[in-house]
Amino acid sequence: MKKLAVGVSTARWIDEKDHVASIKFIKKCGFEALDYQINSWFRQTFDPGKMTSFFDKSVEDLYEHYTPMRDAAKEEGIGFSQFHAPFPMYYPDDAARTEYYLEVTQKMMAIAAFFNCPSIVVHPWGEWDGTQGITKEEEFEVNMRMYRRLMPAAKKYGVQICLENMFGVRRTEQGETLVRGACSDVNEVCKYIDTLNAEAGEELFGFCLDIGHARITGENIYEYIKTLGNRLTDLHIHENNGLMDAHMFPYSQEKVIGGGLSVDWEGFIKGLKEIGFEGALSFETQHAIEIVPAGLKQATLTYIASIGTYFRKRIEEKE
Amino acid sequence: MKKLAIGVQTLKWYNEGNPEESIRFIKNCGFDAIDYNIDALFKNTFDIEKLSSAIFDKSVDALKEYYKPLKKALNEQDVFVSQVHGIYPMYYLGEEARNEYIIKATEKIFAVCEYLGCKAIVLHPWSGPDLHKEKEKEINLELYRKLIPAAKKYGIMICLENLFKHHDYDCFNAACSNAEESCWYVDTLNQEAGEEIFGFCLDVGHICVTGENLYQYITTLGKRLIVLHIHDNDSISDSHLIPYTQMDRTGYRLRIEWDWLIRGLKEIGYDGTLSFEVFNGIQQMPEEVRPAALRLVYEIGTYFRKCIAEGE
Numbered sequence: 001m002k003k004l005a006v007g008v009s010t011a012r013w014i015d016e017k018d019h020v021a022s023i024k025f026i027k028k029c030g031f032e033a034l035d036y037q038i039n040s041w042f043r044q045t046f047d048p049g050k051m052t053s054f055f056d057k058s059v060e061d062l063y064e065h066y067t068p069m070r071d072a073a074k075e076e077g078i079g080f081s082q083f084h085a086p087f088p089m090y091y092p093d094d095a096a097r098t099e100y101y102l103e104v105t106q107k108m109m110a111i112a113a114f115f116n117c118p119s120i121v122v123h124p125w126g127e128w129d130g131t132q133g134i135t136k137e138e139e140f141e142v143n144m145r146m147y148r149r150l151m152p153a154a155k156k157y158g159v160q161i162c163l164e165n166m167f168g169v170r171r172t173e174q175g176e177t178l179v180r181g182a183c184s185d186v187n188e189v190c191k192y193i194d195t196l197n198a199e200a201g202e203e204l205f206g207f208c209l210d211i212g213h214a215r216i217t218g219e220n221i222y223e224y225i226k227t228l229g230n231r232l233t234d235l236h237i238h239e240n241n242g243l244m245d246a247h248m249f250p251y252s253q254e255k256v257i258g259g260g261l262s263v264d265w266e267g268f269i270k271g272l273k274e275i276g277f278e279g280a281l282s283f284e285t286q287h288a289i290e291i292v293p294a295g296l297k298q299a300t301l302t303y304i305a306s307i308g309t310y311f312r313k314r315i316e317e318k319e
Numbered sequence: 320m321k322k323l324a325i326g327v328q329t330l331k332w333y334n335e336g337n338p339e340e341s342i343r344f345i346k347n348c349g350f351d352a353i354d355y356n357i358d359a360l361f362k363n364t365f366d367i368e369k370l371s372s373a374i375f376d377k378s379v380d381a382l383k384e385y386y387k388p389l390k391k392a393l394n395e396q397d398v399f400v401s402q403v404h405g406i407y408p409m410y411y412l413g414e415e416a417r418n419e420y421i422i423k424a425t426e427k428i429f430a431v432c433e434y435l436g437c438k439a440i441v442l443h444p445w446s447g448p449d450l451h452k453e454k455e456k457e458i459n460l461e462l463y464r465k466l467i468p469a470a471k472k473y474g475i476m477i478c479l480e481n482l483f484k485h486h487d488y489d490c491f492n493a494a495c496s497n498a499e500e501s502c503w504y505v506d507t508l509n510q511e512a513g514e515e516i517f518g519f520c521l522d523v524g525h526i527c528v529t530g531e532n533l534y535q536y537i538t539t540l541g542k543r544l545i546v547l548h549i550h551d552n553d554s555i556s557d558s559h560l561i562p563y564t565q566m567d568r569t570g571y572r573l574r575i576e577w578d579w580l581i582r583g584l585k586e587i588g589y590d591g592t593l594s595f596e597v598f599n600g601i602q603q604m605p606e607e608v609r610p611a612a613l614r615l616v617y618e619i620g621t622y623f624r625k626c627i628a629e630g631e
Contacts, residue, residue: 240570241553241566241570243570244566244569244570244571245570246566246570246571248564248566249564251603251604251605251608251612252560252561252564252600253564254553254556254558254560254603256553256555259556259558260603261603287571288563288564291563291566291572291573292563293577293622295622295625295626296563296618296619296622299614299615299618299619299622300563300615302611302614302615303611303612303614303615306608306611307608307611310605310607310608313607
């Protein structure tokens with residue numbers, strides 16, 4: 001795959017019944033890479049009562065299902081930069097469901113390898129609503145156990161597992177508040193990745209920086225990227241106004257108070273340039289696609305691709 | 320003039336010193352029409368102390384000479400001026416000399432409109448602080464009355480616009496926020512003029528910050544609606560952003576019901592220009608991305624046109 005390929009999440013535009021047409025469509029919009037939201041298809045087919053889904057098929061049957069998509073992508077020159085695993089991956093009160101998700105994710109790794117996709121984003125679990133009294137140390141241990149479970153499959157299929165910075169929603173009698181979640185803190189991220197890679201004995205774990213989540217939790221994007229360094233392997237590029245995880249395209253949202261651009265895109269570009277990032281510039285702007293009428297989806301995606309091209313140019317250009 | 324042409328304001332992309340390049344640029348982005356922000360040129364050249372402007376002190380003939388390159392560029396690129404944005408504010412309480420200068424400059428702008436083939440100018444009504452509505456109406460009627468002879472002479476339609484007032488971070492109703500009030504202004508002035516020389520410019524973003532019902536506003540205006548200012552905001556600030564980008568407080572639903580705009584325009588048989596006023600949406604992005612953003616705006620316009628014309 002091309003360095004700094006311009007990519008996009010498949011959410012809200014892919015037709016799971018016609019992968020070939022979908023690949024041709026996204027190529028026409030100007031994209032070079034895909035973040036395959038395989039979790040969306042999983043969710044559409046998952047029956048929590050019976051604990052079954054489309055992914056009950058054998059790996060061989062899944063390969064067969066995905067062959068037309070893989071071939072179309074190859075023909076159109078579209079790469080797969082990352083997959084998005086089901087989330088949440090861990091259900092504290094439902095061991096059977098957690099186990100099923102882990103099994104499915106391992107099959108997804110096999111599919112990722114089939115697509116020559118180098119990574120899969122697996123969200124860390126967090127104390128989502130603040131009602132469970134879980135400590136940061138306990139959260140770390142739960143996540144370590146979860147990621148350890150996925151190590152053998154990751155090694156087998158040669159697919160890197162990427163953690164992601166999350167935010168939480170704390171619900172109290174006073175109402176809901178967005179708070180920092182698992183991996184909001186970049187030093188915590190580095191601890192996860194370095195510990196897991198040391199255990200794995202190879203660089204099996206990397207990081208997906210979600211710019212929208214970083215905006216919500218108030219991180220300094222430039223510093224975050226610089227601290228991550230080469231641990232940063234994937235991106236979820238999107239924008240919000242700091243209050244809701246709106247998944248809109250860059251340069252569209254303003255700060256609620258005082259106006260002005262909501263996200264420090266210059267810090268983003270500078271950070272990626274300084275760490276020598278070469279991965280895909282992947283947009284996770286599904287809400288921008290979802291809220292426009294069908295007649296404007298292509299124009300909106302084309303515009304998003306042009307922002308990606310601009311980012312690449314800025315990252316590549318010499319000082 | 321093309322029906323349901325797609326237009327855009329000139330603010331933040333137009334180079335006053337190079338009309339040829341500017342018009343070629345906007346044509347390449349797809350647009351058929353421009354809303355010429357002559358107000359920006361006025362602001363940049365007006366000296367409040369001396370009550371003079373390097374541009375608007377010129378004679379009408381000299382102004383026509385000044386606008387020759389723009390007219391040539393428009394003809395060459397097959398782009399037209401759907402509307403001109405007049406000076407604003409048009410009125411300063413207690414500053415009669417300034418007001419007189421603005422009226423004279425506006426009359427010259429009418430002549431420029433005629434020269435450029437533009438049929439409509441948007442002139443904001445005045446919204447007075449802490450004054451009763453009746454006093455505000457009196458001042459506005461007097462203001463617009465003064466311009467009737469020049470509007471007749473140059474064949475220009477004067478369009479009032481729905482406004483808002485803001486205090487800190489909140490927006491409040493102002494002149495013409497209410498559709499019935501707007502109709503009253505337009506009908507009263509046209510009756511006085513003895514012909515239809517007054518119309519209305521509906522500002523969709525202002526509707527959003529003042530909380531009016533977009534569909535009802537349009538259908539109440541009916542044929543009085545002549546031109547548009549189409550843009551988006553979060554209902555808190557008059558941000559002038561690209562449509563389909565701003566959410567309500569849930570963060571997931573569109574703040575403006577764009578379907579209502581389409582439905583309203585369709586029902587009243589609107590066939591004027593679909594003109595966007597998205598200057599902040601353009602300004603806040605890097606210069607290199609602006610052409611792509613303007614192309615997206617144009618695509619949104621063609622979508623609106625298709626829906627209005629074909630009933631999609």
